[in-house]
Amino acid sequence: MATDLTLPIGAYSVGATYPDQIAIVAADDTTTTFGLLLERGNRLSNALRALGLRNGDVVAYLLRNEPSFFEVALGVEQVGMYRVPINAHLTPAEVAYIVRDSDARVLVASHDLAAALAPVLDELVEHRFVVGTPVAGWHDYEAWLTAADAGTPADRRLGATMGYTSGTTGAPKGVRRSLAAILPEEVLPAMDRMTRLFGFRAFDGVHLVMAPLYHSAPNTFAVNALHLGHTVVLQPRFDAEAFLTAVAKHHVTSTHLVPTHFHRLLELPEEVRAAADLDSLETVVAAGAPFPPNLKARALAWLGPVVWEYLASTEGLVSVISPTEAMAHPGSVGRLIDAKILDENGEPVAAGEAGLIYFPAGQPPFRYHNDPLKTAATVRADGYATAGDIGRVDPAGYLYLLDRRVDLIITGGVNVYPAEVEQHLAEHPAVADVAVVGMPDPEWGNQVVAVVQLADGEHHRELLPAELDRFCRSVLTRAKCPRHYEFVDTLPRTETGKLLRRVVRDTLSSSNGARPWTLRR
Structure with missing residues (x-):
């Protein structure tokens, strides 16, 4: 298969053009081809339409790292709807809150997570489907899909993810963006913007997922990997030795980790790390928490110049730093990407001075679902927004994250x-x-x-x-x-x-x- 494409052609087109290409390798080593993934995504799209859902409606899902996660993602996003992935570690009451707050009309859940929602069953939507073992009060997901049309849905239109903030400083809020009246494929170059910043190539990669897919970063990177025609390897959770095994076994080229994962990897005995075959790794992306410079230096010394870092939130992307830049500018999170540092009066600060980090809120800007006051406090009239991070930029243009304003x-x-x-x-x-x-x-x-x-x-x-x-x-x-x-x-x-x-x-x-x-x- 070609490996010199410069733009992604999208998981939908890969499924139609290269149906036998492996899209997903599950934790038990069962595989899903792009052709089957496309078919099941189409069935889900048509099943949602059969329930009466239309453009702008919301589908929530509470799923582990399993193939159904991508069926829902692709099925929802090709018929102009919003998908809301929910943290699998939330309490039943917290799950019910997000389902209500998001105005979801459908909920899909893994069987064990569905069973745990028994105390709040009456608070959930009527259209709820369980993946796997039957659960009382839930419809069978597989039967629902099997009964639906496998053909390409009519009136295809790009949907979106409405991710919920972590809620570490208050109740979680949905980050909602208006939908454009375009086909899913028309936005792929924009969707791939962050992916291309890290040197990924179309049809030339295997992406390992060991972080929970319900979090926005692993979710975004994994879905973008599928749109690039990469194979996505799923693991249920992070384990340092299992990571080394998976990279060698599947010839993994890319993955997304958090600094805690690097810490656990570097805690492994030297002889274990030395024996690991990690030659296939090309891009190891880090984000989600501050990356201590000494830890990052050790990771680069071990893995080589493959460790990238970026600063972002559910709301937007701020900066990216390459391995080479990281070695020359320890502690930096990279150069600003259309972002700026402003003082309390909204004026740009001088180099070296601390200020709030603002980034483009999108066109049109995002809003917090059901929270106009928070939206007004976050998004400026000029279309820039802040997640409350404080930083400074040195004279060379490199950003150093200082902290959250609330901290x-x-x-x-x-x-x-x-x-x-x-x-x-x-x-x-x-x-x-x-x-x-x-x-x-x-x-x-x-x-x-x-x-x-x-x-x-x-x-x-x-x-x-x-x-x-x-x-x-x-x-x-x-x-x-x-x-x-x-x-x-x-x-x-x-x-x-x-x-x-x-x-x-x-x-x-x-x-x-x-x-x-x-x-x-």
Whole structure:
């Protein structure tokens, strides 16, 4: 098959032109061809239309890393509807909230996840379908598809994903974009924009998915890989040794990881990593959480110049940095892509100064579903939006992420960016993971507190606060150095590696202000 195409031709066209090409390899090694994927996507499109759904309607799905995820994605997006992937780790009440808030008319769920929704069954939509083992109160997904027409649906029109924000700073909100009256194939070059930034090629790749598909980044990269004609290999969850095995077995060329995954890979014994056959890897993309420079340097030294990083959110893309640039500009997340840094008055800041990061909100701009106030607070009149990230750009044009605006600590009138302090503390050999938060203080307004997960091995906790304090003071100003240290077995993070600072703060608050490792100054 040709490998010199410069633009993707789309999963729909690949299915029609190269029906025997392998599209998906499931965790049990069963395969789905592009021809079969197209057929089942068509059946789903026609089944939705038979239920009375039309352009602009919403289909929610609660699925694990399985082929049905892509059937729903392709089926929904070729008939002008919105697809809403839901986090499989949410509680039944949280799932019900998203189904209601999104105005979904159909819900598709894996059998175990459908069974867990029994307590909220009456709150869910009538049209609900279970994939796999039957569940009381649910219609059979396979029977529904089998009864539908397998032909190309009439009136094809591009749909979209309405991803829900993680909700780490409040209730999740759907990020909704208006639908254009165009065919799905007409937008493929734009959909492929982010993919092409990382050097992917049409018909020449195998993409490994070990992160949950319900998250926007793994979802986007995997669907774009299919549109490029790549084979997508699915694994249920991330496991470091299983990752090495899968890359060698399937000759994987690309994957999307979070920094936590790199940490776990680099914790493997040296002899295990040395024996792994990773020669096929061309692009390993990292995002989802701050990537400590020392960890990234170790990853590049091991894997070679294949580790890319980008800064983005469900709302939009900010920057990308190549492996070569990363080695020359450690700690940067790359050059801005049509983005800009503004101060509190909406004016551009000078090089080196901190400000809010704004990026194009799209044409037309996105809006938060059912939340016009949040939309107005996020999207400017000029079409630029912010996810609340604070950063600075150096004179060479490289962006350095400082923190989220909501996480900013103001102590004694000084702004402290937790990510900056965490990045430095993570360099200490005794620190495996760290969260820095601000806690109320009657004198200073807030005190800087570090919650540390220790690296493997014996460490004298009674000596560490003073040692870590000296380590911080060697680089950071006094105001940025934590006044309190606490040690925990693990820190709360999402599956995409995002630190749940709110959980850390709530846990500290519930400890009645006890600070066992306090530094007196």
